[in-house]
Amino acid sequence: MLGTSQQDGGCKKSFSPTKTRATLKVVRKSICTIVLLTITAVTGATGASDGNNRVSVTVGDSSVLTCFIKGQISMLTWTITPKAGGPCTLVYRIDTNMTHRTNCSDNINWTFRSGLAPALEIKQVEIAQEGNYLCEVASTDGNFHRTYNLTVLAPPRLSLYCDEQGSPVCEAAAGKPPAQLSWVPESSSSADKKCHDNGTVTVLSKFTVCSSNVTNVTTCMVSHPAGNWSQSIACCPSEQSGCFLPCVISFTSLTSVLFLLAAFQLYTFFNRTI
Numbered sequence: 468m469l470g471t472s473q474q475d476g477g478c479k480k481s482f483s484p485t486k487t488r489a490t491l492k493v494v495r496k497s498i499c500t501i502v503l504l505t506i507t508a509v510t511g512a513t514g515a516s517d518g519n520n521r522v523s524v525t526v527g528d529s530s531v532l533t534c535f536i537k538g539q540i541s542m543l544t545w546t547i548t549p550k551a552g553g554p555c556t557l558v559y560r561i562d563t564n565m566t567h568r569t570n571c572s573d574n575i576n577w578t579f580r581s582g583l584a585p586a587l588e589i590k591q592v593e594i595a596q597e598g599n600y601l602c603e604v605a606s607t608d609g610n611f612h613r614t615y616n617l618t619v620l621a622p623p624r625l626s627l628y629c630d631e632q633g634s635p636v637c638e639a640a641a642g643k644p645p646a647q648l649s650w651v652p653e654s655s656s657s658a659d660k661k662c663h664d665n666g667t668v669t670v671l672s673k674f675t676v677c678s679s680n681v682t683n684v685t686t687c688m689v690s691h692p693a694g695n696w697s698q699s700i701a702c703c704p705s706e707q708s709g710c711f712l713p714c715v716i717s718f719t720s721l722t723s724v725l726f727l728l729a730a731f732q733l734y735t736f737f738n739r740t741i
Contacts, residue, residue, distance in 0.1 A: 538608030549598035629702035637687035677703035
C-alpha cells in the first residue's frame with residue numbers, strides 16, 4: 468500500500484526557515500518603500516515648506532514678512548509665537564475679503580501691496596516681539612507654509628568717562644546681544660556684564676594700562692550687529708603732563724629758599740649798618 472504522499476500524486480517540499488526569513492525581509496522593504504513614497508507625494512501636494520528663515524531687525528525699525536505662495540490662494544494664516552507673552556493669530560479669507568486677529572499687538576497687521584500677495588508688517592518692532600512667525604497658505608495647489616525666526620537687535624548706548632583714579636571707563640548699556648569692547652591702544656582689561664530683565668546686557672570695561680610713556684588719549688571701540696562706534700577721551704597722564712606737578716613743587720621750593728636767603732642777607736646788612 469502506497470503512502471499518503473504518493474497517493475496525492477507528489478512529494479511535499481521540505482520547509483526552509485532561511486528562505487522564509489529572506490522572503491519576509493524583501494516584503495518588509497517593499498512595504499517601507501511604498502509608505503515613504505506615499506508620504507512624500509502627500510507632503511509635496513499638501514504641506515510643502517521652504518524651511519526656516521532667520522531675520523534680524525533693529526528695535527524701532529519696521530519689518531515685512533511674506534508667505535510662500537503657489538497657485539490661487541484662498542486663505543492665509545499667520546501664527547506668531549513670541550518669546551515673551553501669548554501667541555497671536557491673523558487670518559485673511561480671500562474669497563470673502565475678511566480678516567480676523569486674535570491677541571495681536573496694534574503694530575502687527577496685514578499689508579496689502581499692488582500686484583503682490585498680502586504680507587505681514589511689524590511697525591516699530593519691540594524686543595518682546597522676538598520669536599517664531601509661521602505663515603500657512605491654502606491654495607488650489609495645496610497647503611504651504613513658511614517659518615521665520617525673528618531676532619530683535621538693540622544697539623547699545625555708549626558712554627566714556629574717567630573714574631576717580633583717572634582711568635578711562637567705557638560703558639555699552641542695554642545692548643542685545645552684548646556689545647564687544649576693545650581699546651586703542653590695546654589693553655588687557657576684562658569686561659563686566661550686567662543682564663537686564665528685557666534681555667539686554669550692559670558691558671563695562673576699564674582701561675588699566677595708563678602710563679606716562681604712552682599717549683594720554685584712549686579710544687573705546689564698540690562692535691555690535693546693529694553697528695560699530697568709537698569714542699575717545701584723555702584721562703591718562705602723558706609724559707609731559709606727568710612731570711607738571713613735581714616741577715611746580717620744585718619751583719615753589721626753590722623760590723622759597725631764595726626768598727629766605729634774600730631776607731637773611733637784608734637782615735644781616737641792616738644789622739651791620741646800625
